[in-house]
Amino acid sequence: MTAPGLYYQYEGITGAGYYSEVMIGCRQVTKQASQLCLDAIDAVPFSGNGCFLLVDFATADGGNSMELIKFLIDALRKKHGHKFDIQVIHEDQPSNDWTSFFKRVQGMISEPESYLVAHPDVQVFACGTSFYEKCFSNNSVHFAFSAAGMDILSKQ
Numbered sequence: 001m002t003a004p005g006l007y008y009q010y011e012g013i014t015g016a017g018y019y020s021e022v023m024i025g026c027r028q029v030t031k032q033a034s035q036l037c038l039d040a041i042d043a044v045p046f047s048g049n050g051c052f053l054l055v056d057f058a059t060a061d062g063g064n065s066m067e068l069i070k071f072l073i074d075a076l077r078k079k080h081g082h083k084f085d086i087q088v089i090h091e092d093q094p095s096n097d098w099t100s101f102f103k104r105v106q107g108m109i110s111e112p113e114s115y116l117v118a119h120p121d122v123q124v125f126a127c128g129t130s131f132y133e134k135c136f137s138n139n140s141v142h143f144a145f146s147a148a149g150m151d152i153l154s155k156q
Contacts (some may be wrong), residue, residue, distance in 0.1 A: 014099050015050040030068045030147045037145060044123055044142050045086055048080035055144035057131045060091035061100035063112060063145035070115035072143070073122060080143060086119070091135050098126060 046052055054072060056065045073086055090101060103109045105124055106115060116122060129135045131146075 014097050030064055033073050033145075034068055037072060037143070041072055041075060041143055042079070046080065046142060050083055051085040052076055052080075052142050053136075053140055054086065054088045054135065055141050056088065056090045056148040057144060058094075059092045059096070059101060059126075059147075060111075061097050061113075062104045063109075065090075066104065066112045066114055067156075068145070068147065070113075070118055073115055073119050077119070082121070085123060086121075087123045087125060088115075089125045089127050089136070091129065091131055093130050094128045096128070097125060098128070101126065 052071065056062075056069065059065060069088055075087075076086060090105075092098075092101075100109065105114050105119060107114050116124065127135050
């Protein structure tokens with residue numbers, strides 16, 4: 001069976017956080033977009049009950065999105081308190097360097113610091129389905145972004 005969609009074959013050093021080191025520009029763009037993302041989060045109709053779902057499409061090893069996710073979680077907690085769950089789902093292709101991602105989100109790769117250090121109550125998930133396919137249930141995602149997907153957007 002052939003998997004649908006376009007898949008990029010990761011060629012870096014598995015488990016070392018290589019992608020974020022060579023794609024530092026993605027992190028700079030993400031920092032510049034932080035206020036735009038915060039404004040979008042503020043506009044989401046959410047009562048502070050249930051679960052808030054954040055999605056990071058094309059997460060790579062997570063290094064380009066850790067600071068933005070922490071920033072957004074800080075804002076959500078400030079606005080709505082702690083009586084609701086926050087789930088973060090990191091999506092990327094099956095061929096992604098998931099070893100680096102899980103090391104980074106658990107703090108085994110320390111730079112940039114994982115959002116779990118400040119927010120250990122956040123639930124983290126990974127999705128190994130291409131964003132060209134349906135990854136989530138209808139009406140389940142409150143906010144989604146991509147810090148590193150631009151390199152394959154025009155290839156489908």
